[in-house]
Amino acid sequence: MEWLFENSVPTLVTGSILTALAASAYWQTGQRIGLVAAGLGALLTAGLCAMEWLIVTPGELVADRIHALAADLERNQPERVLAYISPRAPDLIDHAKRVLAEVTVLDAVVKRNLRVEAVPGTGVAKATFNAVVVVDAPKHELTNYRHARVFELNFRFESGQWLISDFHERSPVGSPNPP
Numbered sequence: 001m002e003w004l005f006e007n008s009v010p011t012l013v014t015g016s017i018l019t020a021l022a023a024s025a026y027w028q029t030g031q032r033i034g035l036v037a038a039g040l041g042a043l044l045t046a047g048l049c050a051m052e053w054l055i056v057t058p059g060e061l062v063a064d065r066i067h068a069l070a071a072d073l074e075r076n077q078p079e080r081v082l083a084y085i086s087p088r089a090p091d092l093i094d095h096a097k098r099v100l101a102e103v104t105v106l107d108a109v110v111k112r113n114l115r116v117e118a119v120p121g122t123g124v125a126k127a128t129f130n131a132v133v134v135v136d137a138p139k140h141e142l143t144n145y146r147h148a149r150v151f152e153l154n155f156r157f158e159s160g161q162w163l164i165s166d167f168h169e170r171s172p173v174g175s176p177n178p179p
Contacts, residue, residue, distance in 0.1 A: 008052040019038050022040075025037070058118035058120075066114065066129070068084075074106075074108045078100040081096065082100075085163060086158055086163035088158070089165050092165075106134040111131060115128050115129065129151055132148045134146050149169040
């Protein structure tokens, strides 16, 4: 049922079509039931869209965390970036510290193919997406280097927030796009 509250487009399309059909029936027959059905269709569509706006699902929270992480990467704030990682993943924290110490991030863009699968009731989620990070790495003689990758981030809900527990990355070239 979460799919209903993560994207309002299906609700808008379906509700608009049903409302238009009911209005058309009223227009052609003149029966008030068509007008009542059109009004109810419009109210139901508006209500479901309002619910979608008000209800924040775990998938939406994880997606928001990923976009916030990208923004903090762009601001070159290593402490804030490390705060996205679970304390139960010390190897990942050490890896992130090493990488962040060697680069200056110029741009970090999460592409539109971001998909989040949150397992209801478990506090576990997986995000898969393409991203491009542009960095300067003086120690490696890299300037304006574009690092395009497919990322898979595993999240756990800990201490009241979604934290990265593991991640994998691969080249987007020659590999299938994430599902």
